[in-house]
Amino acid sequence: MRKLLSALASSVLVAGAAVAITVAAPVAPAIALENGLARTPPMGFNNWNATHCEADFNEAMVLGIIDIFVNQGLREAGYKYVNLDDCWAVPAPNSRDGNGNLKPDPVRFPRGIKFLADYAHARNLKLGIYTSAGTKTCNTIGFSGGLGHEQQDAALFASWGVDYLKYDNCNNQGVDAQLRYTTMRDALLATGRPIVYSICEWGRTGPPRVWEWGKNVGNLWRTTGDISDNWTSMIGKAQFNRGLPQWAGPGHWNDPDMLEVGNGGMTGTEYRTHFSLWAIMAAPLLIGSDLRSVNADTFTILKNTDVIAIDQDTLGRQGVVISNDGAGHVIYSKALANGDRAVALSNETTTTATMSTNVNAIGLGGSSSYTLKDLWSKVTSTTSGTISASVGGHATVMYRVSRNGTTVRHEAESASFTSGSTIDSNWSGFSGTGFVNTPNATGSFVQFTVNAAAAGPATLTFDYGNGSTSDRPVSVSVNAGSNGTLAFPATGAWPLWKQQTLNVNLNAGTNTIRLTATGTGGVANLDYLDVTSSSGGGGVVHYQAEDANIFQGVVESNHTGFTGTGFVNGDNVVGSGVEFTVSSTAGGPTPVKVRFANGTTVDRPMSVALNGSTVLTQSFQPTGAWTNWVEVTFTLSLNAGSNTIRLTSTTVNGGPNLDRLSVG
Numbered sequence: 001m002r003k004l005l006s007a008l009a010s011s012v013l014v015a016g017a018a019v020a021i022t023v024a025a026p027v028a029p030a031i032a033l034e035n036g037l038a039r040t041p042p043m044g045f046n047n048w049n050a051t052h053c054e055a056d057f058n059e060a061m062v063l064g065i066i067d068i069f070v071n072q073g074l075r076e077a078g079y080k081y082v083n084l085d086d087c088w089a090v091p092a093p094n095s096r097d098g099n100g101n102l103k104p105d106p107v108r109f110p111r112g113i114k115f116l117a118d119y120a121h122a123r124n125l126k127l128g129i130y131t132s133a134g135t136k137t138c139n140t141i142g143f144s145g146g147l148g149h150e151q152q153d154a155a156l157f158a159s160w161g162v163d164y165l166k167y168d169n170c171n172n173q174g175v176d177a178q179l180r181y182t183t184m185r186d187a188l189l190a191t192g193r194p195i196v197y198s199i200c201e202w203g204r205t206g207p208p209r210v211w212e213w214g215k216n217v218g219n220l221w222r223t224t225g226d227i228s229d230n231w232t233s234m235i236g237k238a239q240f241n242r243g244l245p246q247w248a249g250p251g252h253w254n255d256p257d258m259l260e261v262g263n264g265g266m267t268g269t270e271y272r273t274h275f276s277l278w279a280i281m282a283a284p285l286l287i288g289s290d291l292r293s294v295n296a297d298t299f300t301i302l303k304n305t306d307v308i309a310i311d312q313d314t315l316g317r318q319g320v321v322i323s324n325d326g327a328g329h330v331i332y333s334k335a336l337a338n339g340d341r342a343v344a345l346s347n348e349t350t351t352t353a354t355m356s357t358n359v360n361a362i363g364l365g366g367s368s369s370y371t372l373k374d375l376w377s378k379v380t381s382t383t384s385g386t387i388s389a390s391v392g393g394h395a396t397v398m399y400r401v402s403r404n405g406t407t408v409r410h411e412a413e414s415a416s417f418t419s420g421s422t423i424d425s426n427w428s429g430f431s432g433t434g435f436v437n438t439p440n441a442t443g444s445f446v447q448f449t450v451n452a453a454a455a456g457p458a459t460l461t462f463d464y465g466n467g468s469t470s471d472r473p474v475s476v477s478v479n480a481g482s483n484g485t486l487a488f489p490a491t492g493a494w495p496l497w498k499q500q501t502l503n504v505n506l507n508a509g510t511n512t513i514r515l516t517a518t519g520t521g522g523v524a525n526l527d528y529l530d531v532t533s534s535s536g537g538g539g540v541v542h543y544q545a546e547d548a549n550i551f552q553g554v555v556e557s558n559h560t561g562f563t564g565t566g567f568v569n570g571d572n573v574v575g576s577g578v579e580f581t582v583s584s585t586a587g588g589p590t591p592v593k594v595r596f597a598n599g600t601t602v603d604r605p606m607s608v609a610l611n612g613s614t615v616l617t618q619s620f621q622p623t624g625a626w627t628n629w630v631e632v633t634f635t636l637s638l639n640a641g642s643n644t645i646r647l648t649s650t651t652v653n654g655g656p657n658l659d660r661l662s663v664g
């Protein structure tokens with residue numbers, strides 16, 4: 001019931017956006033892609049790496065993959081699009097019927113493409129198709145392409161229920177790439193159907209190169225030529241693609257090509273590196289092996305939900321290289337929505353090496369204790385700052401690194417700031433709804449109000465972007481005292497965000513933290529302040545939602561990544577929810593975290609009542625997938641002793657899936 005309603009809500013939303021763009025006739029060309037899709041990198045399947053044009057690319061294969069997505073839990077792990085590549089049509093010159101419509105190959109696809117789309121949709125999956133922005137597709141057999149047929153082909157795909165188009169670059173007749181890809185973008189938008197648009201131009205033409213114009217045209221774009229199922233090819237794609245992080249973000253991704261995991265040309269270690277690097281680069285995860293015949297290890301890799309969560313993280317930043325010794329030892333870091341970092345220690349040599357970095361290098365410094373979770377071995381350890389591992393040849397060790405203590409996020413857009421500042425959203429990768437851009441002047445400021453549960457030391461982490469070539473220094477004051485300076489050095493590009501930390505002492509209760517620009521550039525673009533306190537003793541106590549009092553909801557366990565034994569799925573009504581009974585030794589302002597997942601595209605707010613009185617309404621924004629769990633934090637003034645905390649949905653969508661409440 002809940003899933004059905006959410007599916008309806010999301011399709012209405014997206015269709016609404018598309019109609020708004022295309023309602024006028026004749027259709028004015030859109031200047032940007034505004035299809036609302038691919039907020040996290042697309043996940044799914046494409047047959048090409050497994051079959052190329054061979055005869056086993058057929059209906060049985062596509063239906064078989066869809067069934068495996070459902071039966072083997074891949075759908076629940078986030079894989080959604082089942083995509084057909086080249087050779088699905090009748091070869092030219094007979095690719096089109098008397099009306100000019102493309103004809104599916106009757107041997108491969110006797111029941112046509114709509115049958116496949118219906119089969120996928122009935123299982124809550126999506127179907128994708130392929131053609132080329134040329135007169136013919138890429139395969140030498142020769143299948144008609146979309147150049148000059150954009151409207152007709154887009155309309156045909158939409159009529160079949162297609163949800164994703166990969167648009168290739170072969171036989172393009174030398175027509176300008178931007179023009180060809182933009183024409184198809186507008187044709188897709190004009191159908192009114194939400195269709196993810198994958199540009200397959202291989203980074204071939206320009207300048208400007210496809211990543212420089214791709215954001216306005218497609219949801220993803222190939223940055224390289226075709227991948228092959230061997231180490232040299234795969235690592236070459238990673239080496240090129242990792243140089244382009246500033247161009248990726250929600251709705252627009254660099255695509256280093258489809259996965260080869262499971263095709264047999266690399267070792268399990270190399271496939272783990274492949275999957276890890278694609279995840280930390282926020283690349284599309286399109287399975288390219290025939291899942292009907294792969295080994296069990298392939299499923300272990302493809303279903304590693306900890307690694308998938310790095311790829312699908314809702315902040316949408318492509319990880320960056322923070323260290324490369326030029327001899328094959330490369331360290332990547334990716335900032336995550338909840339303030340954690342993913343780190344990949346990747347050994348491109350054939351010799352085992354000890355590889356090391358530290359929490360300062362990944363922007364997470366300032367604290368005394370951090371948790372490292374190895375996302376492949378699942379071993380959790382604690383460090384005071386060093387991140388180090390012995391990494392085998394061609395292996396990658398991947399960690400999720402969290403700062404211990406309690407972290408509360410303060411979005412800059414909710415702070416106060418110099419008049420004349422703007423809340424901007426033009427550079428992607430920001431947390432919340434935007435970032436603050438102050439006037440370029442000495443004295444520009446951003447001021448946060450921070451509530452501390454107890455007096456004591458705290459670490460301030462500022463997330464900022466500085467695409468200029470100079471520092472944007474600030475002085476930092478806490479409660480009007482001078483507490484130091486931060487340089488906010490250039491980050492390389494405006495959509496490349498970095499962090500600087502500062503240790504301060506906070507008072508119990510309200511604190512004022514103000515950044516004042518000491519240079520004429522003003523404050524750097526400021527995204528958020530995370531305040532971490534490790535003081536106060538007591539520690540955090542977790543309360544599982546499945547153990548709480550549930551109102552109009554059920555305990556489920558079908559979406560991986562929850563803690564405890566399950567999560568609570570509330571009914572899609574106003575008033576469903578959960579009530580926790582928690583205890584506090586001292587009482588007073590206490591951080592309360594809610595861990596949740598919201599796989600829809602709309603907020604699912606809940607009111608929060610403490611001891612019977614509603615004190616706030618908390619939004620629970622989409623997390624990208626039901627398997628993506630994130631935490632939100634608010635502060636409640638608890639009584640000493642026992643307290644009830646009740647979360648109640650305020651819309652007919654119900655609340656998100658609730659995993660647990662953490663207090664302290």
Ligand code: GLA
Nearest residue numbers: 048085086138139168200226
């Ligand atoms: C090109 C693309 C590949 C694949 C083939 C199909 O080479 O880059 O990904 O789609 O065409 O012919």
